[in-house]
Amino acid sequence: MTGRSMRTTAYAGPFTGTALLLRQNLRRDRIIAPVWIAVMVVMTYASAASTTTLFKTTADRLRLATSINEQPALRALYGPILDPGSVGELAMSKMTELYALFAAVLFVILVRRHTRVEEESGRSELIGATVVGRDAPMAAVLVECAGLAAVLGLAVGGSAIAGGLPVSGSVWFGLTWAGTALVGTAVAAVAVQLSASARTCGGFIAGMLGGIFLLRALGDGGRWTWLSWLSPLGWNTQLRAWSDPRGWAVLLYPAITAVLLVLARELRAHRDLGGGLIAARPGRVVGPAWVRSPIALILRLQRTSLILWTVAIAFMGVAFGAMAPGLDDMVESVGSGQELIDRLGGVMIAAVLSIGAMIITCFAVTVINHSSADETDGRLEMVLSTGASRRGWYAGTVVVAFAGAGWLVFVLGLGLWLGYGLAGGNDPYAALGASLAWIPAVTLVAAFGLLAWSFRPSWSIVGWFALVLFLLLTVVGELLELPEWVIDLSPYSAVPQYPAEAWRWMPLIVLAVLATLATVGAWFRFRERDIG
Secondary structure, three states, X not given: OOHHHHHHHHOOOOOOOHHHHHHHHHHHOOOHHHHHHHHHHHHHHHHHXXXXXXXXXXXXXXXXXXXXXXXXXXXXXXXXXXOOXXXXXXXXXXXXXXXXXXXXXXXXXXXXXXXXXXXXXXXXXXXXXXXXXXXXXXXXXXXXXXXXXXXXXXXXXXXXXXXXXXXXXXXXXXXXXXXXXHHHHHXXXXXXXXXXXXXXXXXXXXXXXXXXXXXXXXXXXXXXXXXXXXXXXXXXXXXXOOOOXXXXXXXXXXXXXXXXXXXXXXXXXXXXOOOOOEOOOOOOOOOOHHHOOXXXXXXXXXXXHHHHHHHHHHHHHHHHHHHHHHHHHHHHHOOOHXXXXXXXXXXXXXXXXXXXXXXXXXXXXXHHHHHHHHHHOOHHHHXXXXXXXXXXXXXXXXXXXXXXXXXXXXXXHHHHHHHHHHOOOOOOHHHHHHHHOOHHHHHHHHHHHHHHXXXXXXXXXXXXXXXXHHHHHHHOOOOOOOOHHHHOOOHXXXXXXXXXXXXXXXXXXXXXHHHHHHHHHXXXXXXOOXXX
16 A cells, blocks of 8 residues: 555545544533533523513513613613513613623633644644544534534523513524624634734634624614624624514524634634744743742733733723713613612612622633643743742732732722713712722632632632622522522622612621631642642
8 A cells, every 4th residue: 555545544634533523622611611501591581580570561661671772871782672662672682782792702712722722732733643634623613612502592592481581582582692602603713813822812802802892882872873784793683583583684693604714714724733823922032030930920921911801891990980870860760670770789880890890700710720721731830940939829820810800890990980970970989989899709709719729720610610600699699589698608799789888898808808718728728739
């Protein structure tokens, strides 16, 4: 047998090994994917069930929908309500565009995890040395994401039906989420071709998704309504799932997905394995003196991420702060609206701070997970071999995670103060002080991941599970009528909803003490175990 025929026998084509890699991906994602989808399903059901309970008459729904449509900022954030009399459209006003974007983040994570991260770590090169085709890794994750998108669409559609919404509208609504997931998958497939760095690739993906959301927001919140048709998120509303559906609009999702995937494959053909189309900037031959300590190194690694987070959180704070004065008028015009807002955490400022604190916790958990990944991949051993101490590495992780999260909470409060004051709100300084109350809760939730990491590097993912659990208890616990003591298990539930409530020091002191005990306890465990 000639060498040419032997190679033909051993390698059948670019997609060889796709099924095997698909099985491996599903096994690796057996926790994150079901948990993420379950969270989205629970939130969909809670939103559907609470709306049908709070707004029982058509007159109530019309008044609330009209008030929302009259607020440009709310239209830009959630999208317009095209049929004010539809209970389904009112119930899913937040879920249709904003929360659909959160659902799409899962698919972005999966694509990045199984392509760019694998190439950066060198595992793709090892796999490529076997009988696995060049396009098999991307094909495997695309098949996985397509299947999960179908599951997501069916699950959220079913939860909307279970929450009391019309069957037909729920099915169309589920299709919009599945379509959004497919578009998110394709966007990530293009982004991973651009940079050889997983962190920079994440920045590209965030920028693309942010651009899609901003384009939709400009169309829904301003006079140029046609702009929303240029954004896949805008299609979620324009499809009119809950009244007179435009069935042809569903075809837009697979169409744009196919175009982006063709583009991704073409870009993939023009770069080397492990490289990116945008070449990485070479580092200095001799590093600056200030990066010699572990804390400086960790801060340097997280610098770009912290800057992007700061900009995004500041924008969020200013935007929501500017909406708050207008929300007061909406509450006055809709009697039952006050009850809904009370259920979700008080006045606008307190509600934004609670949701913002949960989002910012992701930054602290991410920093801890990066440190655990550095240990798992052997980079921590290299750092320690230079004379850096284990104590310094642990302290650096804690300082960057906790201080970074505290800084972001402060930026959120500063943005709320600025936006609320510029919009003519009363006592804007309350937002700045109220933001500081959330720092103990954020650090305590992140400390669960820190404590788990101290036992085993792979256990740092516990931080994400803690965040999801406490988020569910706080956001939908009362809507699901869970016992009060169960809801109070969440650190976020213990924080006083200032300025909607009176300021209370005792819960904050307790949260701070618990976070300190968890952090100190994690150190005593971390210093005793073997690295790696």
